[in-house]
Structures are given as C-alpha cells and as structure tokens.
Amino acid sequence: MKPEQLHRRHLTALIAGDHDTAANLRKHFGRTDHDTAVQFLRAATAVSLEYRFGPGAGLGAGPIDYDELAAFMSELRRTCEGAEPPPDYLAVEAAIRALYGEPHLIEPLQRQQHSQALYLALTAQTRRHPWIAANPEWVLDRAKHTSLIWLLS
Amino acid sequence: MNETVTDSAPDPAPDSAPDSASDNDSSREARAALFRAHATARFRLDTAEAARLAATLRPEHRMGHLLFQVCLFAQVVFDEYGTAPDPGDLAELTETLHRKHYPKDRNFTAIKAEAMIRAVCDESLLLTEIPQAEQPGYMWAVMNELVRPDATDADLAERFEVAEEVGPDLLKQAFEQTIAAPVKEASA
Numbered sequence: 021m022k023p024e025q026l027h028r029r030h031l032t033a034l035i036a037g038d039h040d041t042a043a044n045l046r047k048h049f050g051r052t053d054h055d056t057a058v059q060f061l062r063a064a065t066a067v068s069l070e071y072r073f074g075p076g077a078g079l080g081a082g083p084i085d086y087d088e089l090a091a092f093m094s095e096l097r098r099t100c101e102g103a104e105p106p107p108d109y110l111a112v113e114a115a116i117r118a119l120y121g122e123p124h125l126i127e128p129l130q131r132q133q134h135s136q137a138l139y140l141a142l143t144a145q146t147r148r149h150p151w152i153a154a155n156p157e158w159v160l161d162r163a164k165h166t167s168l169i170w171l172l173s
Numbered sequence: 174m175n176e177t178v179t180d181s182a183p184d185p186a187p188d189s190a191p192d193s194a195s196d197n198d199s200s201r202e203a204r205a206a207l208f209r210a211h212a213t214a215r216f217r218l219d220t221a222e223a224a225r226l227a228a229t230l231r232p233e234h235r236m237g238h239l240l241f242q243v244c245l246f247a248q249v250v251f252d253e254y255g256t257a258p259d260p261g262d263l264a265e266l267t268e269t270l271h272r273k274h275y276p277k278d279r280n281f282t283a284i285k286a287e288a289m290i291r292a293v294c295d296e297s298l299l300l301t302e303i304p305q306a307e308q309p310g311y312m313w314a315v316m317n318e319l320v321r322p323d324a325t326d327a328d329l330a331e332r333f334e335v336a337e338e339v340g341p342d343l344l345k346q347a348f349e350q351t352i353a354a355p356v357k358e359a360s361a
Binding site for chain 1 (some may be wrong): 260261267268271279281282283284288292298302303342
C-alpha cells in the first residue's frame with residue numbers, strides 16, 4: 021500500500037470511529053508515519069473546526085473567538101462527563117487555539133497527547149455535523165490540501 | 174483541619190492533648206513565617222534559598238502551603254487583570270511565558286499557567302484539571318512575570334498579610350459552595 025493510501029485509509033477509519041481498522045493500519049506505519057498521521061489528522065480537524073470557529077484554521081486565521089471557544093469547551097466537558105480518566109481538556113484547548121494563531125501552545129505537547137486532543141475536537145465536530153463524517157472523501161481532500169500548504173511553507 | 178486531632182487518638186478531646194493550645198500557636202506562627210520566607214525567596218528569584226526552605230516544610234503543611242500560594246497568586250492576578258481578564262491579554266502573557274520557560278524546560282506547558290489565572294477568576298473547575306503538584310510552579314511563573322523581583326519588603330509583607338487573611342475565607346467559601354450548599358438552599 022502506498023503511504024498516501026495508507027494515511028487516507030487510516031484517517032477515514034478514525035473519522036468513522038473504526039478504531040480496530042485504524043489500529044490494524046498503524047501496524048504498517050514506518051518510522052515517520054506516526055508524525056505524518058498526526059499532521060493529517062490535524063489538517064482534517066482544522067477543516068472540521070472551520071464550521072465552528074471560522075475559515076482559515078491552520079492557514080493564518082486568528083485570534084479565535086474566545087467566548088465561542090469557552091462554549092465549545094463546556095459542551096465538550098459535558099459530553100465527556102464521567103470519563104475515567106478524564107480527557108486532557110487543556111490539551112484540546114491548546115490544539116484548537118494553535119490552529120488559530122497560537123501555534124506555540126502545542127510545542128510542549130507529546131505526539132500522543134496532541135493526537136488525542138485533535139481527535140476529541142474532530143469527533144466533537146462530527147457529532148454536531150454528521151455530514152462531515154458522511155463525506156470523509158471531501159474532508160480528506162481538503163485536509164490533503166492544508167497539509168500540502170504546511171509542508172511547503 | 175485541626176492538625177492535633179487524629180483518628181487513632183483514644184480520646185479526641187482537644188483539651189487532653191498536652192500543651193495543645195500553646196503548641197498550636199507557636200507552630201502556626203513558625204509555619205506562617207516559613208511560608209513567608211519561602212515566598213520572599215521566590216519573589217526575589219533566589220531559587221536555592223526557596224528550595225532549601227521548601228525542603229524544611231513538613232508534609233502535613235503541604236496543603237496549607239498550596240492554599241497560601243493560591244491566595245497570594247489570586248491577589249497578584251486581581252491586581253494585574255481584575256476579576257475578568259481579557260482573553261487576548263492572557264494569550265499574550267501565555268506566549269511570553271512560553272518563550273521564557275519552554276526553551277529551558279521542555280515540560281513547561283504555558284497553557285497551564287494561563288489556566289491557573291483563569292482558575293482563580295471564574296473557571297475554578299480548571300483547578301481540578303491541573304495536578305496539584307504542578308500548580309505552584311505555574312503560579313510562580315506567572316507571579317515572577319507580574320511582580321518585579323525588587324518589590325519592597327513592605328509591598329511583599331502587605332501581600333502576605335492579605336493572603337493569610339483570605340485563606341480561611343476562601344476555604345469556607347469553597348466549602349459552602351459544595352458541601353454546605355444544599356443546606357443553605359433548604360433554609361432560605
């Protein structure tokens with residue numbers, strides 16, 4: 021399987037919430053694929069977040085509307101109420117704000133921590149807008165576009 | 174919060190403990206003096222002295238020390254930002270702290286420092302999301318940014334006094350908001 025195909029399938033599985041398939045695909049990951057997967061996930065999350073916080077996520081937009089972010093975070097806290105251990109909400113906030121002009125916030129995050137935070141934000145958006153999950157191809161194409169811009173800049 | 178009473182004591186009456194009153198007073202004073210000396214060293218950026226003093230803290234005073242530092246911190250925050258900080262101002266401070274600490278300490282997570290500020294304003298929930306053991310470090314990062322290391326002794330003494338006064342009030346408030354709240358509602 022070509023790397024491109026591998027990463028598209030992996031992200032499609034994540035968007036669909038199919039964690040077994042995603043884990044199986046990760047067995048084929050090489051040394052740099054984990055970082056690539058986080059970047060691709062970050063791009064897809066950016067695409068989904070534009071439907072809450074406005075266009076240009078990860079592409080120069082910002083600062084974020086902090087009231088809207090606070091509303092988003094309190095919805096997320098309600099949704100995840102009772103989860104043990106609780107999600108790292110501050111990492112989620114850092115991941116989102118980093119896409120809106122505060123990139124330094126994710127520098128101290130571990131890869132795993134960052135990726136989980138992004139995934140929480142993405143799933144919050146797919147819950148709210150089911151059509152995002154219903155059209156993974158479209159999300160992937162736009163995410164690919166964003167990743168390319170990141171690579172080139 | 175009475176430190177002289179233990180579960181295993183056969184007779185928990187406070188009077189039965191020898192010299193409990195005078196012991197309490199002198200140890201409370203010594204503890205307050207130690208908290209102040211430690212805070213002074215931290216305000217003055219004397220890390221070696223602060224570490225030495227911290228090492229002399231008794232484990233049972235750890236929670237009281239955290240509370241003292243939270244009160245001190247809350248004051249510094251209110252003085253600078255009031256009770257409703259502008260998120261843009263906070264974001265700016267957060268970036269400054271990141272640039273200052275992250276290059277030396279790769280674990281320094283600036284958003285936690287910002288969260289401590291918001292925690293003493295109107296998001297007390299954040300206090301439960303940052304491990305207590307990490308809280309003093311982030312509070313001092315903020316305090317050292319907002320208070321000049323050459324602040325006068327009188328200025329520091331004033332801050333310490335307020336912190337010692339509001340500490341018990343803060344505890345009482347927190348207690349009333351949680352455990353005592355339903356009782357209050359019922360009697361209203």
